Amino acid sequence: MTKAAVCREIGKPLEILDLxxxxxxxxxxxxxxxxxxxxxxxxxxxxGTLLQPVPAVLGHEGAGTVVEVGEGVExxxxxxxxxxxxxxxxxxxxxxxxxxxxxxxxxxAALITGGLxxxxxxxxxxxxxxxxxxxxxxxxxxxxxxxxxxxxxxxDVPLEQAALIGCGVLTGFGAAVNxxxxxxxxxxxxxxxxxxxxxVIQGARHAGAERIIAxxxxxxxxxxxxxxxxxxxxxxxxxxxxxxVMELTGGRGADxxxxxxGLEQTIEQSFNMARRGGQTILVxxxxxxxxxxxPAAFGLVFAEKTVKGCWYGSSNVHRDVPKLxxxxxxxxxMLDELISREIALEDVNSAFEAxxxxxxxxxxxxxx
Ligand code: APR
Ligand code: ZN
Ligand code: ZN
Numbered sequence: 006m007t008k009a010a011v012c013r014e015i016g017k018p019l020e021i022l023d024l025x026x027x028x029x030x031x032x033x034x035x036x037x038x039x040x041x042x043x044x045x046x047x048x049x050x051x052x053g054t055l056l057q058p059v060p061a062v063l064g065h066e067g068a069g070t071v072v073e074v075g076e077g078v079e080x081x082x083x084x085x086x087x088x089x090x091x092x093x094x095x096x097x098x099x100x101x102x103x104x105x106x107x108x109x110x111x112x113x114a115a116l117i118t119g120g121l122x123x124x125x126x127x128x129x130x131x132x133x134x135x136x137x138x139x140x141x142x143x144x145x146x147x148x149x150x151x152x153x154x155x156x157x158x159x160x161d162v163p164l165e166q167a168a169l170i171g172c173g174v175l176t177g178f179g180a181a182v183n184x185x186x187x188x189x190x191x192x193x194x195x196x197x198x199x200x201x202x203x204x205v206i207q208g209a210r211h212a213g214a215e216r217i218i219a220x221x222x223x224x225x226x227x228x229x230x231x232x233x234x235x236x237x238x239x240x241x242x243x244x245x246x247x248x249x250v251m252e253l254t255g256g257r258g259a260d261x262x263x264x265x266x267g268l269e270q271t272i273e274q275s276f277n278m279a280r281r282g283g284q285t286i287l288v289x290x291x292x293x294x295x296x297x298x299x300p301a302a303f304g305l306v307f308a309e310k311t312v313k314g315c316w317y318g319s320s321n322v323h324r325d326v327p328k329l330x331x332x333x334x335x336x337x338x339m340l341d342e343l344i345s346r347e348i349a350l351e352d353v354n355s356a357f358e359a360x361x362x363x364x365x366x367x368x369x370x371x372x373x
Contacts, residue, residue: 009128009145010353011135013060015053018354019144024062025129029075029149033121036087036150039164041143041370042066043356044172045199046290050138051357054292058119061136062128065091067143068167071155078152086160088171088330090322091139093122093154107317112154115140122151143168144353146372156326162333165347165369166340170329173367174340177204177265179318179325180288182212185261189213194250196220196241196275197265197289198230199360200343200367205263205288207339210234218253220246225363233339250278258283267291276304276312284311347371
């Protein structure tokens with residue numbers, strides 16, 4: 006039995022239930038979670054913005070210890086510390102071979118079914134299957150995941166910090182370092198400074214950006230953005246952020262802009278604050294009804310602008326997770342500062358409520 010936070014019905018609070026957890030099948034591992042971050046995408050499943058079949062154990066940003074390995078798993082052993090990847094990456098499909106592991110054919114299928122790679126989940130409630138978000142389900146004391154979705158890390162990295170690497174850090178840092186091409190000395194604008202946006206900011210700094218303009222509606226978020234490397238901050242509620250970015254960049258616009266919320270209005274703003282010849286990276290996950298339009302001639306051709314989607318920070322998790330863990334150990338990656346509250350699994354619904362507050366970058370569930 007394992008205690009887990011289950012979304013049984015869209016729009017309703019998560020329920021803490023005792024579930025049966027089946028043993029890992031071939032190519033899977035059972036992981037005892039040490040910690041799980043609560044990410045905006047969990048809330049997006051709970052409130053119906055992101056389509057994920059329910060009932061399901063939510064949570065997709067976790068790290069823990071391998072406690073059982075299924076048949077044929079050779080690269081992991083009991084006792085290994087792992088970060089769970091919500092896109093399992095096979096390393097050999099068309100996309101993985103082209104360094105686009107975030108689009109892995111094998112792993113992506115699981116995102117849709119709510120099961121593991123064979124489409125079934127390992128959680129049961131009174132004999133009925135309970136699905137697992139993104140082949141993960143980290144709002145649970147234990148889970149079973151595909152072995153290609155568990156990445157071994159240095160056991161010296163604390164599991165609370167390691168958990169954050171699994172989604173927010175990979176996504177944000179990767180958006181700046183992998184998806185965008187930031188050059189030394191570039192000016193960058195980041196719209197939305199939540200858990201993911203802060204990582205875009207520290208990734209942009211790592212990539213050599215000189216000016217990093219943070220945009221948010223909450224002053225507390227902007228203060229924290231400065232701590233992560235923003236050189237300028239703009240409160241979008243206090244005036245048109247596009248005009249303000251223009252003013253800060255000599256009327257040209259930013260070399261690279263990032264949208265890290267997923268709203269039509271902020272996507273438009275991000276596009277408009279990028280300079281001619283610049284790039285806009287869309288990181289935030291919009292609803293399926295959200296559109297983005299621009300006049301083809303003036304928006305794109307004459308202005309030579311690029312708009313690029315960013316999925317999971319364009320990360321090869323088998324390369325990037327250990328790299329980020331190493332950067333943290335070397336003092337080059339801020340993870341401690343992302344953890345605003347450590348909570349118990351039972352308090353997961355309160356973490357959803359806290360998300361809008363300026364004081365909270367990430368709530369992290371700590372398992373005992
Ligand atoms: N203008 C500027 N900032 C805004 C606006 C707006 N109109 N609306 C919201 N924000 C800010 C919020 O104040 C908050 O700081 O955007 C930030 C969003 O942060 P979080 O809620 O912490 O979300 P996060 O976990 O960072 O995820 C952001 O990335 O991975 C995706 O699904 C995720 O779409 C979500 C996005
Ligand atoms: Zn996430
Ligand atoms: Zn693959």
